[in-house]
Amino acid sequence: MDQTLTRSQLVRWRTAIFAIFLASGLSVATWAARVPAIISGVGVDRAQLGLMLFVGGLAAVTGLSISSIVLARFGAKRGMLVMMILFAIGIAVIGVGTDLLHSPGVVVAGLVLWGFGNGALDVIMNVEGAAIEKQVEKTILPLFHAFFSFGTVIGAGLGILAIGWGLDVFTHLTAIAVVLLVVAFVSIANVPAREAAMDAVDEPAKAGWRERLHLALSAWREPRTYALGIVMLGMAFAEGGANDWLALGVVQGHGAGEEFGAAGLAVFSVSMTVVRVLGGPLVDRFGRVATLRVLAVTATAGLLLFILAPSLPLVFAGAALWGAGVSLGFPLGMSAAADDPAKAAARVSAAATIGYIAFLAGPPLLGLISEHIGLLNTLYILVALIVASGLASPAARPIAGSHVGAGGGGRPRG
Known part of the structure; x- marks a missing residue:
């Protein structure tokens, strides 16, 4: 049975999920704000860029689709941490591919890492947000989604500043990747482990992940x-x-x-x-x-x-x-x-x-x-x-x- 949370724990949990939604939006706007520089850095045209973005989008859909497996195997806490690390690495890889290697293939690899991580995270953070709703018995998921929008605004604003300061894509994206990693570790530390979120709260629970996977896929019926x-x-x-x-x-x-x-x-x-x-x-x-x-x-x-x-x-x-x-x-x-x-x-x-x-x-x-x-x-x-x-x-x-x-x-x- 899930633990009863104190008010302090609930506030920290809610704040952590707000931060995770914001980080997700920040990650989207960070690389999107530098698309013109990415095109120039790797030497592709708009049609080729469209194909690159399509691959990233496909990775995001894949992440969404297998989020049930991620939850069943790792639980919400570890699942969110792994996916945030993954998409932060992806952001940095896009910068490496643009300015250090000038490689469209490396940029695509970064987009795949970002898309997969962000797609899977999206489902898990919404599960957490909905669980907080149940705790407070108020509708707050729209506010969580507003924080995602705030993240995109912040990301776009930082992109404008980075361009104005003359920062190359690698420096800009690597700096944001570090910020995302810090947010990930600090936020996840304040998310409680919950059986309902498939977190393995004890060792025997880890052995039953196939049963949890069966439950995770049951919604499609x-x-x-x-x-x-x-x-x-x-x-x-x-x-x-x-x-x-x-x-x-x-x-x-x-x-x-x-x-x-x-x-x-x-x-x-x-x-x-x-x-x-x-x-x-x-x-x-x-x-x-x-x-x-x-x-x-x-x-x-x-x-x-x-x-x-x-x-x-x-x-x-x-x-x-x-x-x-x-x-x-x-x-x-x-x-x-x-x-x-x-x-x-x-x-x-x-x-x-x-x-x-x-x-x-x-x-x-x-x-x-x-x-x-x-x-x-x-x-x-x-x-x-x-x-x-x-x-x-x-x-x-x-x-x-x-x-x-x-x-x-x-x-x-x-």
Whole structure:
């Protein structure tokens, strides 16, 4: 049975998971901010870079998919530590490949290490975040995801500073890799070992990892997993589509300048982050299902306004509604998947894999389709997927015995 935590232990645990989410976002933005220098350093064109990024994305999906095995074999504590070490090494290897060896192959190896580590970590840190929700009986996974966004902002800002200071990619990425390693060891030291997270709290437990693996894979046989996957797929597809195509939609679809494209994406990102920061209390007041339905309507309205808007201010208004609407689909899907602590790892891993495949594969697919029907018309696909996500939202209703996300202030209702 999992130990009872003191308030001090709970605060340290929560702070550690906030730091891990932030570190994950920091790792993404660190190498992404130096993409132009990476292209120059290894001598590739945009098409070749796209292939390199695809390999990194494939590694991330692989990490997501085998996160159940990682949890079953190592448990959450050791699993997170191993994966953070892995993606920190990957960040450093990208720098080595860019400036010391000028090798596209070494950069790809770094992207694979980063993608695999970050993909597997994503599931495990969400399992931990959902477990903290159960401890405090409040919805806080959206806030954890906001810290991921804060990490990307910090990473982008540090990238700007590094470029301004004339730091090469190797120096910049190696310095961040060291920071990530420090965060990893300090954070993991404050994460409690829990049987529900498959941590081996004693020696005999280590012998039963195959049984834990069987449990970890069991979620793929449950219909609720796929229903939650639809909730997360629609929102992840719409979020990923915005990250890659919103700015281009402003420029090519509405004839605005490039600076307005960047501004439109900023409006989307800020709106999404704000709702993630403030969304937890709303979910606790109104419940997951009602919140997801309202946000699906919001995202649908925002996308339609973005597509059809006759003026630039309305395009920005559509981008803001789009960002707000897709903000909580993924974290609330994670939270719902983790309603039963005994099966949280398995269910979060399965549902997250469905959602992240959409997040990674969706934007390239939209690009291919847009070549035939135009970019703004392609966005109607996102509208359809968001509607499907809203229709599947009843799957996020808390299971018997779970009160997080039920509404009424997050407390049991009579």
